[in-house]
Amino acid sequence: MAAQQAENDYFANEPPPRDLPANTTLARAFIGRHAAGGRRVVLVTSGGTTVPLETQTVRYIDNFSAGTRGATSAEYFLAHGYAVVFLHRQFSLLPYSRHYSHNTRSFLDYMREERGRVVVDAQHQAEMLRVLREYAAAKRDDRLLILSYVTITEYLWNLREVAKLMRPLGPSAIFYLAAAVSDFFVPQDRMVEHKIQSNEEFLALGRAPSAKPPAARTEGKSLIIDLEPVPKFLKQLVDGWAPDAMIVSFKLETDPALLVKKAQYALNKYAHHLVIGNLLHTRKWEVVFVSELDGEKWIRVPRSRRTKSFSGVQSLVGSADHAAKMDSFEADES
Numbered sequence: 001m002a003a004q005q006a007e008n009d010y011f012a013n014e015p016p017p018r019d020l021p022a023n024t025t026l027a028r029a030f031i032g033r034h035a036a037g038g039r040r041v042v043l044v045t046s047g048g049t050t051v052p053l054e055t056q057t058v059r060y061i062d063n064f065s066a067g068t069r070g071a072t073s074a075e076y077f078l079a080h081g082y083a084v085v086f087l088h089r090q091f092s093l094l095p096y097s098r099h100y101s102h103n104t105r106s107f108l109d110y111m112r113e114e115r116g117r118v119v120v121d122a123q124h125q126a127e128m129l130r131v132l133r134e135y136a137a138a139k140r141d142d143r144l145l146i147l148s149y150v151t152i153t154e155y156l157w158n159l160r161e162v163a164k165l166m167r168p169l170g171p172s173a174i175f176y177l178a179a180a181v182s183d184f185f186v187p188q189d190r191m192v193e194h195k196i197q198s199n200e201e202f203l204a205l206g207r208a209p210s211a212k213p214p215a216a217r218t219e220g221k222s223l224i225i226d227l228e229p230v231p232k233f234l235k236q237l238v239d240g241w242a243p244d245a246m247i248v249s250f251k252l253e254t255d256p257a258l259l260v261k262k263a264q265y266a267l268n269k270y271a272h273h274l275v276i277g278n279l280l281h282t283r284k285w286e287v288v289f290v291s292e293l294d295g296e297k298w299i300r301v302p303r304s305r306r307t308k309s310f311s312g313v314q315s316l317v318g319s320a321d322h323a324a325k326m327d328s329f330e331a332d333e334s
């Protein structure tokens, strides 16, 4: 009851994104088409969520996530025949193109000119052909729907709408929630309209005429940010929005002593299928699966298979030849 009230309050107070109707129309058609064809559908969420401090947003809080986990996992789901709704943070990594973007190397470095035509360098042919074929197959079958969000509120509106559309799929729907979702935010009724001023002479001008004090404001020369907790909607997803679906959530921590405890806590609290735990600095090569069925199970990329990149250590998950190497991946369980 309290969770339902929190949901009602949140969505009554936080306005939906402008592109929500367009996203919902696309998702309804996509899910309906694949459900009719008997295909399994997965919603993959990916990337960070921002917390705007002003309605006309100049400043916002963000987090570290690049969308590597989500984009990479989406490729695996597609390779296994799923239809994927990829709900991602705008401009974060995308399936397939991630191999050639967000890199210190430009995608143009993979190509050269030959007799007035653009060709891919010989050394990249095999890998690019493999990626291109996978991408073309997903496109040909229309199995990848890409939706985007920027803020925490846009993310939650999209998640709720897509989840409700997937509800009729029952157990053949999967939710794979890899996005790094903000725990705190500025509610609409505590947000200033205009850019927060640092010059004391202009302070009052930026303030919204509200009964509540603005959540982000300057006091003297300091910026004070007083955020409120984002309601935990996993419970609503599990119990209400898509009760029969398989739900996989992620848990990120920085303290190794807390990771498994918190993953188990989430599993007990929300009673869904699987929590995948990871630590910030080792997330690219080790994760822990925590489930009712199997308890705690670590999966590690062996040290010898972690690759180096020009920017330092790079994981298999982030590297261009990741998928090929993962084919021969040996799980090192402990």
Ligand code: PAZ
Pocket (backbone or CB within 6 Å): 046, 047, 064, 065, 066, 067, 068, 069, 070, 177, 178, 179, 180, 181, 250, 251, 252, 253, 278, 283
């Ligand atoms: O996007 P990325 O590959 O850089 O990081 C992935 C991740 C750590 C965001 C993901 O694995 C995860 O743990 N997501 C949930 C984070 C959380 O809200 O606890």
